[in-house]
Amino acid sequence: MLQTVYLAENQLTGTIPNSISNSSNIISLDLGSNMLTGNVPTFLGELTLFQRLQLGPNLLTNEPSLGLSFLTSLTKYRSLNTLVIGSNRLDGVLPNSIGNLSTTLELLDTTGCHINGMIPSEIGNLSNLVTLALGNNDLTGSIPETIGKLQKIQQLQVYDTAIHGLILDNICKLTNLAEFNSIITKRFMGQYQATWGTFLHLNLSLSRNRLQGLIPELFADLVSLESLDLSLKNLSGTIPKSLEKLLHLGYLNMSFNELSGEIPNGGPFNTFTAGSYIRNEALCGAAQFHVKACKGNKRTGFSKTKIFMVYISQSITLITIAAAIAIWLLRRRARNTNLLVRENSLIHPFNRRISYYETLQATNNFTEDNLIGRGSIGLVYKGIFYNGMVAAVKVFNLQLQAAFKSFEAECEALRNIRHRNLVKSLKIWDGMASDHYRDVYSYGILLMETFTRKKPTDDLFVGELTMKKWVSEAFFKAVISIVDANLLT
Numbered sequence: 001m002l003q004t005v006y007l008a009e010n011q012l013t014g015t016i017p018n019s020i021s022n023s024s025n026i027i028s029l030d031l032g033s034n035m036l037t038g039n040v041p042t043f044l045g046e047l048t049l050f051q052r053l054q055l056g057p058n059l060l061t062n063e064p065s066l067g068l069s070f071l072t073s074l075t076k077y078r079s080l081n082t083l084v085i086g087s088n089r090l091d092g093v094l095p096n097s098i099g100n101l102s103t104t105l106e107l108l109d110t111t112g113c114h115i116n117g118m119i120p121s122e123i124g125n126l127s128n129l130v131t132l133a134l135g136n137n138d139l140t141g142s143i144p145e146t147i148g149k150l151q152k153i154q155q156l157q158v159y160d161t162a163i164h165g166l167i168l169d170n171i172c173k174l175t176n177l178a179e180f181n182s183i184i185t186k187r188f189m190g191q192y193q194a195t196w197g198t199f200l201h202l203n204l205s206l207s208r209n210r211l212q213g214l215i216p217e218l219f220a221d222l223v224s225l226e227s228l229d230l231s232l233k234n235l236s237g238t239i240p241k242s243l244e245k246l247l248h249l250g251y252l253n254m255s256f257n258e259l260s261g262e263i264p265n266g267g268p269f270n271t272f273t274a275g276s277y278i279r280n281e282a283l284c285g286a287a288q289f290h291v292k293a294c295k296g297n298k299r300t301g302f303s304k305t306k307i308f309m310v311y312i313s314q315s316i317t318l319i320t321i322a323a324a325i326a327i328w329l330l331r332r333r334a335r336n337t338n339l340l341v342r343e344n345s346l347i348h349p350f351n352r353r354i355s356y357y358e359t360l361q362a363t364n365n366f367t368e369d370n371l372i373g374r375g376s377i378g379l380v381y382k383g384i385f386y387n388g389m390v391a392a393v394k395v396f397n398l399q400l401q402a403a404f405k406s407f408e409a410e411c412e413a414l415r416n417i418r419h420r421n422l423v424k425s426l427k428i429w430d431g432m433a434s435d436h437y438r439d440v441y442s443y444g445i446l447l448m449e450t451f452t453r454k455k456p457t458d459d460l461f462v463g464e465l466t467m468k469k470w471v472s473e474a475f476f477k478a479v480i481s482i483v484d485a486n487l488l489t
Contacts, residue, residue, distance in 0.1 A: 011035060012035065013035045045070070141163065215237065259280040
């Protein structure tokens with residue numbers, strides 16, 4: 001028993017044969033994507049078990065005097081689920097009887113059939129419609145209010161038609177609507193209604209039409225909106241800041257309108273580019289959008305020249321201070337040294353200079369394991385040098401005022417006194433020791449804290465990012481960005 005006939009995409013020509021009517025048990029007939037000609041036969045209405053009928057795309061026509069009356073013959077199908085007659089050369093007006101098609105119908109496609117006239121209000125009787133495709137026709141008038149009865153509809157396409165009027169409140173109540181036209185009607189005129197329901201996973205394209213007026217605040221209620229195209233129309237006013245709540249919005253196009261005011265920068269708006277706002281001359285905002293800066297922007301008062309001059313003057317000031325500090329430290333280094341290496345009684349003469357890095361290696365980076373004594377003004381470490389020499393390395397705490405005097409007195413005494421019970425002073429280390437480094441470093445930190453109004457313990461400095469590294473990276477490129485703003489006023 002033949003129930004399914006699939007002859008799509010076979011380059012068939014000629015007319016639909018009458019013999020098909022002999023197969024009364026057919027429930028699915030697909031003749032799409034061929035080159036069939038002639039009229040749509042009315043005998044198809046006798047095959048009352050049809051669940052799926054696809055006749056497009058083809059080259060089918062109809063008698064001008066009969067119009068689309070063949071649709072009336074299809075009302076006998078009680079289990080019809082899919083009806084596709086799109087992309088044929090049909091002419092005529094949708095009959096009111098279209099509302100008598102089976103209530104089981106889920107897909108109705110009449111795209112590109114040169115259908116004219118108005119959409120009959122009876123179409124609202126097709127309560128189980130999921131997809132209604134009426135685009136690319138010569139339809140006129142407005143969308144009937146009865147469309148709002150199609151609560152299961154997910155795709156509503158009326159693009160490239162002569163339909164006009166307002167977006168109806170009833171359409172906005174279609175909560176399952178996922179696509180209100182991939183490209184909506186080019187002549188859909190009027191202002192947006194201000195009462196919208198909540199759509200789910202909506203891709204809304206209203207481009208290339210005659211819509212005008214303001215973008216409604218209640219667009220923000222479309223919380224699942226993923227794509228919004230409002231380009232090439234006469235929209236005016238500001239972009240509602242409430243649209244920042246559309247966290248799922250991944251595509252936005254508001255180009256070629258007359259919008260004004262500041263471009264929002266929260267929510268999804270921080271991911272959009274200048275391409276979303278082309279030819280809206282009155283918009284303002286961040287430089288990345290290629291629009292003018294807003295007057296309320298805090299940095300508007302600074303011209304590029306002023307910012308450059310501030311940058312140069314601050315850079316010169318910082319460099320001068322840094323040079324002065326370096327000169328002062330070099331002079332102090334010549335007078336103050338904070339490491340004293342003593343030779344024990346078994347040591348032989350050692351007449352060359354000992355570097356700080358040799359001392360670091362000898363004391364294993366001044367670890368606790370090498371610590372042999374503590375005093376009121378410093379620590380004593382055991383050091384084993386590369387040639388086997390064992391020495392006591394005394395580290396003075398230069399943060400204590402008494403350490404300077406003790407250091408100089410001990411150096412002078414050990415240099416001049418010779419006694420078998422005194423340990424010989426081997427060398428005063430020639431480089432900048434760690435405590436001296438800390439002294440210099442602490443002064444540098446103080447300087448950085450003064451100019452940036454930040455502390456090394458701030459939450460900004462975590463991981464490998466230290467305050468010193470932060471300042472160094474910005475010094476020659478963006479030093480003005482790290483200087484405390486209060487110093488510039």
